[in-house]
Amino acid sequence: MKQLLPLLTATLLLGACGGNERPATTPEPEPAAVNVYSHRHYDTDKALFERFTQETGIPVNLVMADDDEVLARLEQEGASSPCDLLITSDAGRLGLAAERGLLQPSGDAGLDALVPAHLRDGQGRWYALTMRARVVAYHKDKVDPATIATYDDLTRPDWKGRLLVRSSANIYNQSLVSALVAHEGREKALAWCQGIVANMAREPKGGDTDQMLALAEGQGDVAIVNSYYAGKLLTSDEPEKQAAAQVIGIVFPSLGTHGTHVNVSGAGLAAHAPHKPEALKLLHFLLGTEAQAAFAEGNKEYPVRAGVPVAPVLQGFGELVPDSLPLEELARNNATAVMVMEEAGWR
């Protein structure tokens, strides 16, 4: 045992040394800092955080990870969590976080005034920052966009073998079906998924961008994609994507008469936020016109604030009329949506 001790000590030291040598990365409860857990991986966000620090002198500390892991981390940290602001890119997960007591009401009526009611939590526990619409990309030479007025139209038999869509593991497909369950019930949603599966041009694979590239090469005629991937593809400087952009048109289908399905990325105040005033300041900043315009232009997302211009490429799609379903409903129906998709054989 005597000989073991030095080894053990060395081991423990080694494990610990990493943590101690960079005090900057373990934030102290200093008065001025906001700690953010985010699922958004965009350069626009980082630039905005830097801008916020310049303006206010409040540094932003960031951990970026996937939604579910972030929620698990918050849950386990409990009251000891250093997190002030949770940012995710799915309303479902925001609702889930609120339901599990991981968020607290902001108590800030000023924030409520900035965001339309259906895009925020009734108790002020989270607010949408940006919207992404589930749109349909079509091949301009082969498809008359007037034939796609609703998502239901995609299940018509004449689309058989012509529809491209990614797997049911994708959150935006899940949230679309989730909205469908909320509006029209489980049975209708199941029938819709079965119709989609019957019309698929191929087994679901790849991401949204891949669906559009496949569309441009004639592997299908319509594709269900996320508006901001469409916006990015159409403004890309890559020759391959530019070529695809030439033949792709975008149309906004409506969910019945309710409008186009949107999901959001949003932010909520962590239940045990150690720096609440600073976190609220950051939330106000992210909902300010400057940040909203940056999201819109830099990342091709739809701003949630009225009066902030939409990126030109998105304007070219036409006007987005978002479904006004309260987004809290998405969390409530997500599990049902996944089950329905699996029952329909949507891989």
Add this chain to the structure above:
Amino acid sequence: MAVAATRRAGRGIGLIALLLALPLVVVLTAPLHTAAPHWAHVLEHQLWDQLGETLALLGITLALSLLFAVPSAWLVATRDFPGRRILGWALVLPLAMPTYIAAFLYAALLGPTGVLSRWLGEHLGWRPDIMDLPGLGLVLALVLYPYIYLPARAAFRMGMGLELDAARTLGARGLRRFGRVALPLARPAIAAGALLVAMETLNDYGAVKYYGIRTLTTGIFRSWSGLYDLGSALRLSLVLLALVGVLLGLERLTRRDVRQGTAQVAATRAPLTGPWRWLAPLLLVLLWTLAAGLPLGRMLADVTSTTVTVSWKELLPAIGHTGQVAVAAAMFTLVVALLFAYRQRYGNPNDPAIRLAALGYTVPGAVIAIGVMTLAGIPDRAGWLPFALIGSLPLLTYAFALRFLAVGLGPLEGGLRLQRPELDQAARTLGARPFRAFLRVNLPLLRPALLAAATLVAIDVIKELPLTLILRPFNFDTLSTKAYELARIEQLREASWPALLIVAAGLLPVLLLERMAGRK
């Protein structure tokens, strides 16, 4: 007295193993503490399909990996031909490529809209699509085969020199020596490598999801993130672990009644003659081109493209952080693995806690993260420690040790197996206590194995994603988190810079390993 002390030390090590394995205990005991509201649905609509696709993927990946690894290891280790030296280490290169990056790159080349697919379609009228189950098996095999190639080459080269030379003297020709002498002797080394390939295949998530394949691991995430049902996710992890149990059993079977080779004697390298002198290197170059040349070429084309911007302000710290966690995790894992190897040699060769901890390699990192955070959350919430464990580097290092113990322990076990028990007995007869005997006699002989273990762990840590992503401190990017962040928002070209740096960072230990092996 000495015996009692040894037993205490043994128990101490057993305790460390248990402490390390504890997060897995959380996973294993899931049915006792986490409800699974949608388990019935998962059973009916997910489990069997997922199990089927998992087994199919496993079979294809393993078969192709063996096909790529074993003959090339044999050629490089025992025959001489033009380019042997360079090919010898170049063939290790794909080891440094994270599977999800490889999956993206091959899809960009050979997917439904891939550059090469399109070219082949235009010129040969044959348009391949690699994005299906067999295609994914091929992609995984192309980046994972070095896990078999390395130990197989070492076995062919150092483990059976006298036998091979004897067989030659007796007139056995190349193929016959390979089939009748070399393969049986190298069986355990090849099986150990194949086990690593299997485990990497089982816990892969990014590649499998992108290709639209449904494995048990994708099912775990489906349940967790889609059904909001962590309980079902953990139960699926149990199924995954059961599958690994079967694989471990199979691997042990390959070790049964294996003959001991003559360790540390290199075989004479006979030059290849006739058409094989050129055909062999040609085939190896072809393999290298597929496994390393194509993806590397694609990445190089991306990073040199003028439209791709790179933020060195972000990448440079990421390089530093990557080195930091790789070194810390490799050293910590190695010390732990050494203690365990000692326990297996001089104490209990089948310590169940050690066996359990070694299973960490199979479980998807995100699931291990759940176990680790569940445990670390207890002292954190109670404020027992002066600093929070979650989000600290010590906890991340500990999680890596659990995740990659098998990678570190494997080479040590293999190396010790080559040391005959008479060695220990001699040292003990001369009065050395077990631990001293281990330090003074076994350890020095273990140097190459130690180095191999450290290299493999370091490379795995550099590539690792989910644990780093979720357990890291604030403002702590690594190369793999940078690559992932860019890839997941479908900015694949921008992801090429960090991806290329990951390969470069992995190259460093690979070259080091090769130098040491060459000096022998």
